[in-house]
Amino acid sequence: MLQKLSASISRWALSAYFYLIVFYLIFPVLIIFPISLSNNTFLRFPPSNFGIRWYQTFVNDPAWMEATILSFSVAISVSILATVIGTMAVLALERRKLRFSNLLSYFMSSPLLIPHIFIALGVLIFTISLGVENSIFALIGAHTAIAIPYVVLIVGASHRQLDLTLERAARVLGAGPIRAFFAAAFPSLLPSVVAAAVFAFFVSFDELVIAQFLMNGRETLPMRIWADLRLELRPTIAAVSSLLIILTTVAMLLAELLRRRTASLTST
């Protein structure tokens, strides 16, 4: 009897603990929405009067808009590049029995654990020593490099659950390897490929340190937020943050759902 009571108390306590931690994780983010709707000049919580002034400021400020557009362009390029290159790598690793496939796998995932500041510094020094001026290409390249591990992990996981018989059947019936792949296997992989593309997008879109080091002159959105956070603290940042939160949550949710759909589709 006592055991049952203590068991349910401990279960209740664990539940409460879980929600407490979730609160700790999410709580600061929730206050950003009310702040973004304040009309005060300087940051104050709770805001005394409400309005969408800071959203308007954000949209009307060319510096913010340019930064957003730049971040979008870079992130989209990175997303496409990383997805294509990463998927190709997955196909190579999973299908051909390459001699060092394990080692290569680790190498592919290595950027995940290298601090961005290390990569940022290295690429900076590298581009300077090569005399490369155009920083955007370097940024896209570096971001793609750090996004590839995500693509490899996501697409790799779903590829491993892929049933190859359909593709083999296509080959037997005379289709070339590329056609067979795209017709038979790729549709099942597609959701995870899209999911990987979304992850890669945000890896680049949210990235600060590498952008900060490499870009001279133009700013990406994280750079702009960082500059404002260090130098000034207008509620515009709250408005930008709210928009980012909504964008990220919706997109990542879709990506995650797609990834799971692949898992359920491909598992037999």
Place this chain on the structure above:
Amino acid sequence: MKQANVYILRLLAALMSMVIFIGHANTQSRELVVAGAGGVVANTSQQIYLDPLSLDHDINITRVSAEARRMAQLEAMVRSGNVLWDTVELSASDYPIGVKKDLLQRIDYNIVDPMQLLPALSRREFGVAVSAYSRVLVVRSDKLPDGDTLSSWADFWNVGKFPGPRSLSGRPEDNLEFALLADGVPLDKLYEVLSTEEGLDRAFSKLDEIKPHITVWWRSGAQSVQLLSDGEIYFSTTFNGRVSAVRESGIPVEIVWNGGALHLSFLGIPKGAKNVEEAHIYAHERATNAEKMGQYIKVIPYPGFAAGLTDYVDPEEFVSLPTHPDNLLVQFSANEEFWVDNLEKIEERWNEWLLQ
């Protein structure tokens, strides 16, 4: 008939080339790229100086906001040979760096100040002074102990009498003089003392006293003012021009002019700039046009030295300007040359001191 056709063709060809030539000539307007602070400074500058200039002289002017790492960007540009800016705003601490690293070209004062109306102290070899600003102590008057207020640097150091979180700038050239003043060095002997090893040690040990009480070492004027406004900091150094915005938003703050540092900020022309003549024209407007300067300082209270400025300024506003005689009396003039010569060696010591 054939001959007429030929004539018509020739006429057409001539007309076309004329049109092309005129069209081409029209697109060959003059360019100017002006680089400086963003935000309020950029907008005000655009309205008062750049738009009229663009119309009067038919110059296509672009304003570039370069806040972060302006000097690093400038250096990268000058070294690579691809200089995108034609003029650049240089704060008092940036100017010596620009000179030392050979990033600026000589100002032609025949264009900028042909009638020699500017005082000698504003006509530097590689930059013309366009505004004066002061770094001063600013206090939250609502965070003061009853009846008392800070009136000197010694008071700032007195954490017992005036408790509260404090902030100072993270740069050595913004602090060493204040430390010496707090230690009792008279205004006119400041740099004499600072130029000696003992003087330097004296400044650093005075700073050792206050270091544990500094909550944040601010990195920018906007940050220092945000900290004061948030109530995160009660007493801080900041730039005089930012104080009125805080006051207007309802926060009670006071400037302590005593012991303040008067600085000049300059307009410089990068080495290798593409539109040198247009740059000089802008510099002339910016430095000597008293009427425009009067309008400018209504928004950004950093007056320059345009002759006849007092004609365009309200007497009440004039009192809170760094160049008001009362305020000038109690401030010291920041010695740019001293920092050009000594910044590097002091900076290394300062950086390591700061990290401890």
Place this chain on the structure above:
Amino acid sequence: MIWPALILLFMFILAPAIEIFRASIFDPEFTTEHINRIFGRDIYLTILWRTIKVSLVVSVLCAVIAYPVAYFIVKRPRQQQFAFLFLIFVPMWMNILIRTYAWMVVLGREGIINSTMIALGLIDESIQMLFTSGAVYVSMIQILLPIQIVTCYSAMTEIDFDLVRAARILGASPAQALRRVFLPLSLDGTITGMIIVFMLSMGFFITPALVGGPTDLMLANLIEMQVEQLNWGFAATIAILLFTSTLLFVLVIRSLSKMLTKFLGGGNL
């Protein structure tokens, strides 16, 4: 097929890493100036130890806090687990800048916590929370906790609960079954998570810069400061110090954990 990826990684990871080593020692000719400076002045090693200390504390705290959370999720019915994980994922997807900014608002002298406590009469004057080491720990843990939770969870889902049930049938109490069967099996995953969190912590830059005080700067901040002053050679040296000490400590943690697993799990089943 694999070449584009390899070339990309070579160009943007490997070659730059080599360049860092080169820049540290050749500036432009061979020099040990930077190495001498880093080991010569106390201050740099102090910051190194501080970075290591913060990373260790953060990774241990994350491991401890995350474990029950992951356990809770794993015990939920399979179909529900995603919903619970989602609650952990959403903050993980948020931009670090945004999460840190939120802390700046919460912890300020006139921020939510202070205002609420003053309003409730708990304190008379606001407490200094921002720009302290405490703020750094609280925000770093918040940022890194989801990663630890997810890693723990992945490891825990692999555990065969039949083993735990077997222990119960054999007479073990729930607590004993947990401690002697479940814990050792999940330990490996937990340690992996700890190592990942440790490695990420070492490279942290944004959080100490925004919510930390002047004495909370970590190695990554130092690197940024040096880059800002255009001292690439010295920045490279600090980066190498960061990299090698991270590697060293990871190896140490790994071997300690191997010993721990042997101690806990060996001789029991």
